[in-house]
Amino acid sequence: MSPAPTIRSDVPGSFPWSVFHERHPRLVQQVLDALPYGPAERAAVEDLLAESTTGLLRPLTDDGDDHGLWLEWGRDVWGTPWGEAPFLWAESYFYRRLLAATGYFGSGAWRGVDPFAPFKDAELAGPAVDEELAALGELRGLAPEQRTEALLASALWGNRADLSFGLTAAPVAGRPPGLVTDDSRLLFAAPAAAGRGRVCLVADNAGRELLPDLLLVDHLLTEALAAEVVLYVKPYPYYVSDATMADVLAALRRLRSSPEPEAGQAGLRLWQAMHTRRLVVRTHPFFCAPLPYREMPPDLRTEFAGAAVTILKGDLNYRRLVGDQLWPAITPFADAAGHFPSPVAALRTLKSDVVVGLDERVVADLDAYGTPWRTSGTHALIQVHGLS
């Protein structure tokens, strides 16, 4: 059987092409409008936009600690047009270069300034978060299993609140949104299998996704569905709203300062769990690598290997888990995700062409509506491998 083609961004009209030619120009404009960058940063950002649509891939010229890593990660693509590199590679590199262009890795005053912070801050302070935290009170009367279900659903659909995605996503008519496949019963149904050990959660977006992720973590710890949780975040700002340690702290502060008692108490418990190391936040350079998890370095593989289960949040983590390739959608999830060193669960709303593990009839049904269900964010999935 020939391998599934690797997705590239050089096909006009395709989803990856629209990311580079429609989404990125809007993103760049928003970044330049949101902070008072000087002429050097503005020119570097504009140059990057032009280079990423018409130019060749060239190595980093900044002094980031990851300089050597990227040199190595790009050994097969330097000198090729951006569109001819794998989409995963080129899109990841775009975000790395955007940070450099804004001075994030430089020695000047913009060093360490998150160019996406204005969007993240606005989201976290916004009324949608107030409403979501107020709704927590409704969980009070539920049985623990029902709370697990509700918090899992909230962490799953929180993935829809992705700030880069919001730039071009339009409402889609057609089949009502929903889960295209759902293995959630395997996840925490059997505490003996998933709980009591270490649960790893690889976070995706900050703000409206990270808050429900943290509430799920609190529930796992409180209900002894996990003895400890390791939350993995990005080492630097990435894909617009991806969570960093600074975003974890902002989310914890938001919880702790909420007038909603359930939220405030959860925030306090999470804070204390960090004191006692029942909750540990970690990062690794590989979380910003433009590569699939199949190629993760041995130290990270060892960390995951001891976990009862690793939960991977979001679309980008899914692409990295199964490989950013045009798989037939009915490819078994186990074939694509079986390489992961621990039992693994993917919680993701569908925002790119990649999907595996679907039932043939579900695919036929979704296709019959003629709407872009793979990329519109209207559908979601929970897939589990290694737990029964």
Ligand SMILES: O=P(O)(O)OC[C@H]1O[C@](O)(CO)[C@@H](O)[C@@H]1O
């Ligand atoms: O935040 P998430 O769920 O990882 O989504 C990121 C996704 O957004 C895009 O950058 C554009 O939709 C995808 O290419 C990428 O997979």
